[in-house]
Every structure is written in C-alpha cells, then in structure tokens.
Amino acid sequence: MKPNNPHPSSLITDHLDTWSSAIKAKSSAGRGGGKKREFYGIKKLRELILELAVRGLLVPQDSEDESATECLKKSNSGILQFKKTPDQSAPSGWLSLPLGCIIASNIGGGTPSKGNPSYWDGDIPWASVKDIQSEKFIDTAIDSITATGLKNSSSNLIPPNRLLIVTRMGLGKLAINKCAMAINQDLRAIEPISALDLDYGYLLFKALNLVGTGMTVKGVKVKELHAIQVLLPPLAEQHRIVAKVDELMALCDQLEQQQEDSARTHGNLVGTLLGALTAASERGQFEEAWQRIEANFDTLFTTESSIDQLKQTILQLAVMGKLVEQDLGDEPAAKLLKRIAGEKLKLIKEGKIKKQEPLAEIGDEEIAYDSPEGWTWSRMGDLALYQKGYAFKSAGYLHEGLMITKIKNLTENHIQNSAYIAPERASELSQYIINKDDIVMTTVGSWFSAPISAVGRSFLVNEIFDNSLLNQNAVRIRSWRDVSSMYLHICINSPAFKKYLIQEAQGTANQASITQQSIKNFLICVPPNEEQHRIVAKVDELMALCDRLKASLQSTQSTQLHLADTLVEAAIN
Numbered sequence: 001m002k003p004n005n006p007h008p009s010s011l012i013t014d015h016l017d018t019w020s021s022a023i024k025a026k027s028s029a030g031r032g033g034g035k036k037r038e039f040y041g042i043k044k045l046r047e048l049i050l051e052l053a054v055r056g057l058l059v060p061q062d063s064e065d066e067s068a069t070e071c072l073k074k075s076n077s078g079i080l081q082f083k084k085t086p087d088q089s090a091p092s093g094w095l096s097l098p099l100g101c102i103i104a105s106n107i108g109g110g111t112p113s114k115g116n117p118s119y120w121d122g123d124i125p126w127a128s129v130k131d132i133q134s135e136k137f138i139d140t141a142i143d144s145i146t147a148t149g150l151k152n153s154s155s156n157l158i159p160p161n162r163l164l165i166v167t168r169m170g171l172g173k174l175a176i177n178k179c180a181m182a183i184n185q186d187l188r189a190i191e192p193i194s195a196l197d198l199d200y201g202y203l204l205f206k207a208l209n210l211v212g213t214g215m216t217v218k219g220v221k222v223k224e225l226h227a228i229q230v231l232l233p234p235l236a237e238q239h240r241i242v243a244k245v246d247e248l249m250a251l252c253d254q255l256e257q258q259q260e261d262s263a264r265t266h267g268n269l270v271g272t273l274l275g276a277l278t279a280a281s282e283r284g285q286f287e288e289a290w291q292r293i294e295a296n297f298d299t300l301f302t303t304e305s306s307i308d309q310l311k312q313t314i315l316q317l318a319v320m321g322k323l324v325e326q327d328l329g330d331e332p333a334a335k336l337l338k339r340i341a342g343e344k345l346k347l348i349k350e351g352k353i354k355k356q357e358p359l360a361e362i363g364d365e366e367i368a369y370d371s372p373e374g375w376t377w378s379r380m381g382d383l384a385l386y387q388k389g390y391a392f393k394s395a396g397y398l399h400e401g402l403m404i405t406k407i408k409n410l411t412e413n414h415i416q417n418s419a420y421i422a423p424e425r426a427s428e429l430s431q432y433i434i435n436k437d438d439i440v441m442t443t444v445g446s447w448f449s450a451p452i453s454a455v456g457r458s459f460l461v462n463e464i465f466d467n468s469l470l471n472q473n474a475v476r477i478r479s480w481r482d483v484s485s486m487y488l489h490i491c492i493n494s495p496a497f498k499k500y501l502i503q504e505a506q507g508t509a510n511q512a513s514i515t516q517q518s519i520k521n522f523l524i525c526v527p528p529n530e531e532q533h534r535i536v537a538k539v540d541e542l543m544a545l546c547d548r549l550k551a552s553l554q555s556t557q558s559t560q561l562h563l564a565d566t567l568v569e570a571a572i573n
Contacts, residue, residue, distance in 0.1 A: 012052075012248060021256050022564040023557065026187050037263065037303070041564040042256050046547040048568050049248045050207040053241050056091030056233060065234035068095035069194040073230075093234045100226025102201075105191040105481065107162075108222075109183030110154030124157065125181035129170040132187070136202060138164070156183040156189070163190040163201055168219035172210045176202055188222070200238035203245055206228060225228040251274030260546045263303070270306045274313040278320065281369075286322060307550050314542045315494040318535050321372030321527060330528035336482040336525065340382065343480065353385065357509045359520060366523055368496070381520025385490060386477045388443070388516065389470035390432045392421070402426055403468040405434060407442055410459040421469070431470055432476075435484045436466040439477040443490065444513045455512040460489045475516055487532040490539055491524050493563040
C-alpha cells in the first residue's frame with residue numbers, strides 16, 4: 001500500500017477512520033478489572049508519529065536550515081570527534097552519529113540507607129521508576145530525602161530540564177524534570193548539548209527501542225546507550241518536528257477521547273435497553289423493550305462487551321421465565337419438588353444418603369420477583385445432591401488407571417497431564433465419582449473472572465470426564481431426576497448467582513472460598529420440567545447466535561488491526 005502523496009505523513013491524516021476503528025479486546029481478571037479494550041490503532045499511530053519524526057519523514061526539510069553539522073560546530077561542547085560514515089538514509093541536512101555525541105552529561109543516582117530516618121522525608125524530591133509514568137514532565141516525587149541523605153549516598157541533585165531515563169527496571173521510561181531533584185540508581189539524568197533541543201531530545205529518546213542485557217534485571221549500560229546510532233536534524237527542523245508531534249499527539253488524544261465517549265455512550269445504551277427486558281413486569285412491556293432492541297440490533301451488539309452483556313441478559317431472562325412462554329398443560333413445579341422430597345426421604349430411610357439439616361424457610365423479603373405460572377421458589381440444596389472433592393496424594397499417582405479430574409482439566413477440556421490411581425480403589429472412593437451431566441463448581445480460588453481456577457466457576461461434565469474422580473477444592477452437584485442439570489447450570493451461570501457469590505464468598509481476591517451451605521442456600525425459581533427443557537433449547541440457540549456474532553466481530557477486528565499494521569509499514573518502508 002503506497003500512498004499517492006510521496007510524503008509518508010499523509011497516511012496519518014488520510015486514514016483517521018482506520019486508526020480509530022482498530023480496537024483490540026483486553027482480558028481482565030479479578031473482581032474489578034480495568035479497561036476491557038485497547039485502542040490499538042491509535043497506539044500504533046502514536047508510535048508511527050514518533051518513528052516518522054526521528055527519521056525525518058514527518059515534516060519537509062528546508063534547504064534554508066542550518067545543517068546539523070553546522071549546529072554541532074556551534075555547540076558549546078564542540079563535539080565532532082567521531083568517525084563519520086555516510087548514511088544514505090539520512091535526510092538532507094541531518095547527521096548520523098552516536099547518541100553520546102549529543103549528550104553533554106549523563107549522571108546516575110543512588111538510594112540513601114533506608115535504615116537511617118534522618119536521610120528521608122526531607123525537602124529534596126527523590127525520583128525513582130515509580131515516578132516516571134506517561135506524563136512528559138515531572139515536578140515532584142513520591143519520596144523525598146534530606147540534604148544529609150543526599151550527601152551520604154551516591155545520589156545526585158539533578159538540575160531542572162534534564163532527560164530522566166530509566167535504564168534498568170522499567171527500561172526506557174522517560175520524563176523531563178521541571179525542578180531540581182535527586183534520582184535513584186535505576187535512572188540516568190541526561191543533559192543534551194545545545195545542538196539538541198530538549199523537547200526534540202525527549203522525542204528521540206522516547207523512540208529508542210532499548211534492549212537490556214543481564215541475567216536477573218535487564219538494563220542498558222552508559223557505554224551501550226551512548227553507542228546507539230541516531231539521526232540529528234537541523235535545530236530549526238527539530239523545532240518544527242516538536243510542534244508537529246504536539247499537534248498530532250493532541251489529535252490522538254482527541255480521537256481516543258471520542259472513542260472513549262462513544263464506547264461509554266454505547267455501553268450505557270446497551271445496558272439500559274437490556275435492563276429494560278429484565279425489569280419488565282408485564283408481557284406488553286417486555287415486548288416493547290424487545291422491539292427497541294430488535295430495531296437497533298446491528299448497531300447495539302458491535303463490541304465483545306455488548307455481546308457478553310447480551311449473553312448475561314439471556315441467562316437472566318431464562319431464570320426469570322421470560323425467555324419462552326409458559327404452557328398451562330405442563331405439570332407445575334410444585335409437584336416435581338414434592339416428588340423429589342419423597343424420593344429423598346425414601347433414600348434416607350434406606351441408608352443410601354445421609355439426612356441433611358433442613359434449609360431455612362424462604363422469606364418474602366428474599367423473593368426477587370413474582371414466580372411465573374407453574375413455577376415455584378426453592379433453595380438450590382433441595383434440587384441436587386452435593387459431594388466435595390477428595391484431597392488425593394500425589395505420591396500414589398499412576399500413569400494410567402482411574403482418572404482424577406482436576407479443575408485445570410475441566411477448564412481446558414482435555415486430559416493431558418492427568419493423574420490416575422489404581423482402578424481397584426474405585427469402590428472405596430465411589431462417593432467422589434463424577435458422571436456425565438454432573439455439575440462441578442470450584443469452592444476455592446480467585447474471583448470468578450479469573451481465567452483458570454476461580455471460586456464459583458462451574459462446569460457441566462462431558463463424556464471425557466465421565467466416571468472419573470473429583471479432586472479437592474470443588475464440589476459435585478448432581479441434580480435430582482426431574483431437575484435438568486443443564487437448566488441448573490444456566491441458573492448458576494446467571495447474573496443472579498454471580499451477585500450472590502460476591503455477597504457470600506469469603507477471603508481475599510486472590511484466595512476466596514464459598515461453602516457448600518452457601519451454595520445450597522441460593523434461591524432458584526424452578527420451572528416445570530417440560531419448560532426447563534424448552535428454556536435450555538432456547539438458551540443454546542441464542543448462545544450460538546451470540547458466538548456467531550462474536551466470531552464475525554473478531555474477524556472484522558482482525559482485519560482492522562492488520563490494516564493499521566499495513567499503514568505503519570507503508571509509512572516507514
């Protein structure tokens with residue numbers, strides 16, 4: 001892709017739609033999570049602007065400018081003692097030279113003894129890596145030291161207007177100090193010679209692709225930094241480049257803000273319209289809310305986040321009885337719950353299951369909405385049998401035999417690196433057997449948005465794990481005969497259960513847990529058995545639609561990301 005205009009900078013302003021629309025989804029973990037998208041195109045645009053700037057491709061050269069060589073001759077450092085080698089790629093008036101030739105001074109820092117209180121909390125700002133963020137200028141620091149601390153350490157007081165570059169931890173991070181401050185050993189304070197404008201020097205260093213060396217902490221030594229070959233423009237052109245970069249970076253900020261505002265507005269709209277579905281108390285209100293969504297379907301579900309919201313709404317509508325119509329010919333759920341109670345009592349009398357403590361009566365204040373026709377409220381403990389996993393000892397593992405199913409196997413849906421025990425132990429461990437269509441829920445882990453083992457995450461057991469043994473930190477949930485395990489799985493994947501989980505889980509974000517008793521106490525509105533199966537079929541159908549929407553979106557996003565990369569290549573090659 002070569003532009004008609006020979007100047008590569010035209011690709012910046014001629015393709016703003018491409019830069020803005022190339023958005024990459026980001027994974028988020030934990031209870032909160034940060035931004036769920038990355039403005040990939042705008043990020044690449046910022047990188048391209050810097051690359052074009054330091055290669056002389058952002059603004060045209062002016063033959064009236066005093067050349068970089070002449071500027072160097074007039075520099076107060078008088079540095080021109082380096083071996084000149086012709087560089088055919090250097091623009092007219094520019095000079096290729098080692099970075100050290102345009103550095104007047106390069107000062108390191110240090111850390112006063114942490115054990116001496118008289119060295120700390122003084123009036124001298126002491127900058128470290130954590131102070132060097134995305135801002136160009138810094139005029140303060142998180143920590144401060146005293147004059148005594150400065151004197152009795154290898155730190156140095158750095159005058160204002162130096163380039164502070166991180167050469168170890170956080171390699172390449174950069175800022176300009178606007179006041180005098182001390183620095184630690186991970187930073188270097190660089191003073192440009194007069195032939196290098198400070199603001200242009202900031203761009204030049206920001207564009208460096210520093211590669212560190214070292215076994216544990218990778219860093220760049222002063223000698224290595226000074227040896228990097230760079231291009232120096234005429235001083236007048238440096239000023240024009242800085243002005244142009246400022247203008248284009250402001251444009252990037254504007255594009256990013258527009259995308260943020262658009263995404264926020266879009267997210268609010270999707271949330272409001274989907275929320276109207278679950279909030280509708282009458283059929284007419286529900287149909288009206290759905291018509292608004294249907295009329296704008298193509299513009300509403302255009303992001304992965306909005307499709308995920310749609311999935312959650314489908315699950316919530318399913319458990320509220322709003323996804324399929326009720327059939328008055330169905331046997332009411334109250335009858336199937338009565339049958340389950342009778343079957344449970346029979347098995348207790350026969351000694352096949354233990355008598356459980358009765359669950360708490362359902363209070364009116366717990367009822368979130370009126371039950372649909374034929375539905376009945378019940379606690380989850382009355383709908384299934386529960387068994388926690390067994391803490392197997394790795395010392396007894398074999399390479400084949402009776403498989404032990406771990407959460408990682410369920411998450412990745414394969415049996416690679418599985419553990420086994422001797423098949424003859426099956427009878428003594430029979431209570432820990434899991435079968436196809438059982439539900440397995442994690443009871444210990446991080447929060448449910450984490451990728452692998454998250455507390456409250458559930459799996460519907462498939463053929464791969466049929467007749468295997470359940471490992472610890474999980475519970476097997478085996479629904480009674482008239483309760484569809486697939487419907488029960490829908491209930492514990494719904495927003496209602498996730499909300500309940502946040503209330504009930506104990507511990508920290510990294511190590512949370514939920515008890516069997518809490519799981520059993522979860523309140524479910526139970527549909528007739530026939531309606532359960534209709535709901536499952538409808539959920540499967542709609543989830544498949546959502547998956548197709550997401551696959552199509554990902555394909556489009558991949559094309560947009562590739563196009564952004566192609567524009568970058570076209571500009572710099």
